Amino acid sequence: MLSDPLLDAIKESNSNILGIEEFMPAKLAEFVRTAEAKTKTEWEDYLATRKSGSPRELFHDAECARHWLRQNATLKYVDGAWLSHIHKVITPFAVRRVTKDAWQVLSEELGDGDLRKNHVFLYQQLLGQVSSQLPAGDSEDFIRPHRGLDDVGVWRAAVAQLLISRFPHEFLPEILGFNLHFEGLTFTTLQVARELKELGIDPYYFLIHITIDNSDSGHTAMAMETVIRYLDTVQTQEGNNGAQKAWKRIRAGYVLSERSATVSVRSLENKKTVPVTEGLLKMSLRYFKQKLVQRTKSIALVLDFLYALANCTPWVKRGDSENSSLIHELCWGGRMFGSFTHHEVETVKNWIDSLDDFYMFYVGSQGDLHATSKSSDIRYAYPVFSSLSVDDILGQTVPLLRDEDRLILPSANSTAVAEDSSVMAHPPLPSRGLCDRSFQINQYPSLYSDTHSSESIWVRN
Numbered sequence: 001m002l003s004d005p006l007l008d009a010i011k012e013s014n015s016n017i018l019g020i021e022e023f024m025p026a027k028l029a030e031f032v033r034t035a036e037a038k039t040k041t042e043w044e045d046y047l048a049t050r051k052s053g054s055p056r057e058l059f060h061d062a063e064c065a066r067h068w069l070r071q072n073a074t075l076k077y078v079d080g081a082w083l084s085h086i087h088k089v090i091t092p093f094a095v096r097r098v099t100k101d102a103w104q105v106l107s108e109e110l111g112d113g114d115l116r117k118n119h120v121f122l123y124q125q126l127l128g129q130v131s132s133q134l135p136a137g138d139s140e141d142f143i144r145p146h147r148g149l150d151d152v153g154v155w156r157a158a159v160a161q162l163l164i165s166r167f168p169h170e171f172l173p174e175i176l177g178f179n180l181h182f183e184g185l186t187f188t189t190l191q192v193a194r195e196l197k198e199l200g201i202d203p204y205y206f207l208i209h210i211t212i213d214n215s216d217s218g219h220t221a222m223a224m225e226t227v228i229r230y231l232d233t234v235q236t237q238e239g240n241n242g243a244q245k246a247w248k249r250i251r252a253g254y255v256l257s258e259r260s261a262t263v264s265v266r267s268l269e270n271k272k273t274v275p276v277t278e279g280l281l282k283m284s285l286r287y288f289k290q291k292l293v294q295r296t297k298s299i300a301l302v303l304d305f306l307y308a309l310a311n312c313t314p315w316v317k318r319g320d321s322e323n324s325s326l327i328h329e330l331c332w333g334g335r336m337f338g339s340f341t342h343h344e345v346e347t348v349k350n351w352i353d354s355l356d357d358f359y360m361f362y363v364g365s366q367g368d369l370h371a372t373s374k375s376s377d378i379r380y381a382y383p384v385f386s387s388l389s390v391d392d393i394l395g396q397t398v399p400l401l402r403d404e405d406r407l408i409l410p411s412a413n414s415t416a417v418a419e420d421s422s423v424m425a426h427p428p429l430p431s432r433g434l435c436d437r438s439f440q441i442n443q444y445p446s447l448y449s450d451t452h453s454s455e456s457i458w459v460r461n
Contacts, residue, residue, distance in 0.1 A: 002359035005259035023247035042187040076123040077137030080109030081161040085168040153261035160260040177253025183219035318355035
């Protein structure tokens, strides 16, 4: 599930989140701003095209809109599902601040206990308005072929949410990365809202996502903050190497959300099951670096070469070394026979066979932050059950304190927080005031006129 989107994204890593190899909060914030600016530019270009007399681009008529809304029900009916199993009683104490903020996003997706604000309920109402009511999404009847829900990409995106949600401890970094992408404002959301309104269909479901999913105070801002806090936690417990590895996994989750609906799925038949071990990865890297030493001494360039080679058919057929041209050329009768030792060729074979799970090749190994990799036992890492010292416990439990325009985390023994060199500075948390979201309404005023006033948006959110 994670491998194919990664392989697709690697081809253009300079223009997506995979290009941010080393995590820094400022780089992440810039990336989010750039993505939002791109969406705004697409929107402005679209408006200019429409103003010049061009027809609607998504929906030619109401029936086309009805079909699109119905096909997307599979995905809309699991809105927020990727977060549905985080922040439970068994969630490790060390990451509960992180999962609490992510859970807040889930709570808002569910309407904060108010059915009228529940996103799935709103979408069900929308389908009812266009005479396209479907059975409950958790019913067997929903998946029956006669329902006509046959958009494979939509199903893949929905199943990806459900699958990743089932492993909240093992795949927490990926879930946070998935959340970061999914909670971003998209051009499609803006476009659908505009064209539904033109067809006389209530666009409110999409309008609330425009106001909620913003990088100022909404879900985009919250998603970015959870990523930053999580990596702070990893760095504290696992050091820089652990934080950078967690960042890789966050990026893998982001790419899963970004591309799960569009990437084709390879056949499961005849797949080999060579385990991806850290030793195999290091050995493969060392051998290729030795061969390329005359051209480059950069590990980063060698890794770029390996990523390109891993996706270069027919030279490398992932999971199938026997039919890979590279192996044929390295073996007896091939044009490169003798350039690699027998042991090196066997290592390259194992590397190719392991590429069937490109995700594991990309992240290295499944070593998690220790707080999230232990068994899901309520006794683990909780102060009341822990053997930690009082100072260690205080270091985990003392709440963040606000100091003017920054947040600070006092160390266990700190009495003068502002003077303590061990204090970790954090960017200010976004305000959760509803009216702070009005900037989104000001940016896209044409969507809100007539049908819903900005005041009604604030009240209903």
